[in-house]
Amino acid sequence: GAIFFNAAPNEGDGMLLPDGVGQSISLNYPGFSSVASTAVPDHPIFNGPFPTSTSFTGDSFSHATISGVELTSLLDGSTGVVLAERFIGAGLAIYGGMTATDFQGPVPDTANLRANIIAYGDAIAVPEPSSAAGLGAGLVALTLCVVHRRRQRSKAA
Numbered sequence: 001g002a003i004f005f006n007a008a009p010n011e012g013d014g015m016l017l018p019d020g021v022g023q024s025i026s027l028n029y030p031g032f033s034s035v036a037s038t039a040v041p042d043h044p045i046f047n048g049p050f051p052t053s054t055s056f057t058g059d060s061f062s063h064a065t066i067s068g069v070e071l072t073s074l075l076d077g078s079t080g081v082v083l084a085e086r087f088i089g090a091g092l093a094i095y096g097g098m099t100a101t102d103f104q105g106p107v108p109d110t111a112n113l114r115a116n117i118i119a120y121g122d123a124i125a126v127p128e129p130s131s132a133a134g135l136g137a138g139l140v141a142l143t144l145c146v147v148h149r150r151r152q153r154s155k156a157a
Contacts, residue, residue: 071086
């Protein structure tokens with residue numbers, strides 16, 4: 001599966017975000033940035049399904065930076081990485097320190113970026129084997145019910 005952690009705190013000193021394998025990812029506050037630009041221009045989140053730019057601005061595009069092991073930077077702000085991803089096994093985690101799109105520009109590119117992040121996560125997400133097995137078992141049971149009913153109807157006729 002895929003998960004998107006994003007937080008833009010206004011107080012405290014940041015937080016640790018889970019990564020599922022015992023290595024913490026740090027959300028570092030304060031890490032204010034009024035600009036952000038892509039570190040990987042050909043990454044899927046910048047190429048659809050919704051049009052977006054690769055350079056962003058805002059009163060505060062982000063309030064925090066992201067740091068940790070095995071992260072790939074997706075957006076770099078003036079104070080550090082503000083959006084990063086990490087593949088963990090067959091899954092994907094995306095981490096951000098971005099503010100709400102109301103504080104960012106250009107419009108509608110920032111909202112489209114968020115939509116692209118979600119679409120990217122959905123495209124990456126692969127059902128867990130137990131989910132696929134459950135779906136398969138349900139389809140088999142449904143098929144057996146249909147066959148049984150058809151046999152019952154032909155006997156009655």
